[in-house]
Amino acid sequence: MALLSPEEWEIITLSLKVGGVAVAGTMPVAFLFAWLLARVRFPGKLLLDGIVHLPLVLPPVVTGWLLLLAFGNNGPAGRFFAETFELTFMFRWTGAALAAAIMALPLMVRAIRLSLEAVDRRLEGAARTLGAGPVRTFLTITLPLSLPGVLAGAVLGFARSIGEFGATITFVSNIPGETRTLPLAIYSALQMPGGEQTVTRLAFIAALLSLAALMISEILARRAGSGRGGHVL
């Protein structure tokens, strides 16, 4: 396509792949944490809350370094995944997705948790008296009613993922075609003499992608809300 160079296409598809995999992989985990934090009382809840939110307050470089320790080829988690699933992260796009997932997790948990807390639990009680067990109640009442939050979490997580820089470059470096997502490509272009035009184009693409994600989620939220005035953000 004339509009974009092959390199630019590669950067965009890689960014979308990293962002998509990060969000899809994090969603069940984020929902579980959000559920625990919104609905369950247990000892150590404050600690879990803190750990989940840590990537939000830690310098991303520190998160990247911790990922390197844990998921590097000699790290305990890295070895486990390599031996069990033949899945490695270092200097690979999977590592970029992992870094993005960790950075997106707190934002997704927050959004889902808020919407779970907003679900009227008396409606769940009503479903129970109508013969629905806990699973059916969850699938037909709780999940649909918290869908706007799930969508908001997905958008925030996706935006965070394709914008992720510090943890990614620390953990998986900046390898063209493998880990060079949009922000890393912009950074590289800035380092090169005469790269201004590339920077402008890539920055424009990044803004477009973010805007598109926002608009798609807003449309989905309106459909899910069926005119109840659901807004994602």
Added chain:
Amino acid sequence: MSSDPAHPAPLAFDIDVSRRLGDASIRLTLRADPGLTALFGPSGAGKTSILNMVAGLLRPDEGHIRVAGETLFDAARRADLRPERRRAGYVFQDGRLFPHCRVRANLLYGVQRVAQGDRWMTLDEAVAFLGIGALLDRLPHTLSGGEAQRVAIGRALLSSPRFLLMDEPLASLDAARREEIMTVIERIRDELKLPILYVSHDRAEVERLATTIVPL
């Protein structure tokens, strides 16, 4: 039910419960024959908590709950039937229709729990009984108070309950709508012959509808 004097028909409601909620203590002993049993008293007397205990949404600290001879809860025997097994038709004060489902889906929500043979009302019958045919494709937030309350009653009836719990079903309605819903409740009491446990703070309403009045 048998009219054999050696085996008298079981009580519709045989309730003896207590429960502490914060500083308040709720206690009720009630034995009532079929018909409409009204729990009558001021707000804050724990009437709704009683209904929640019968429905299985609130666990009593002590006592037992038996409806039409079946034990729903018995602290001494550690029996506690889950709410979805109690076959209660609960009409909540605020309707509690599912906001993301159209009226038709709300009405049908409780149908599938019941085996074909145990269903005693079809959607068409409920719709005709309550006069809600025009509402089926609407969303709950577009309904008026009276319409929503009729749908809520229909949803409870369509789950083929063995008894009804009604929590101030007339509270949010104007005079004309109240009359309409009261007629429906009388028909449920007299034609469908469902035992009803009814909560209200309105004396006139209770005196008109109740066969047994329990002050609280």
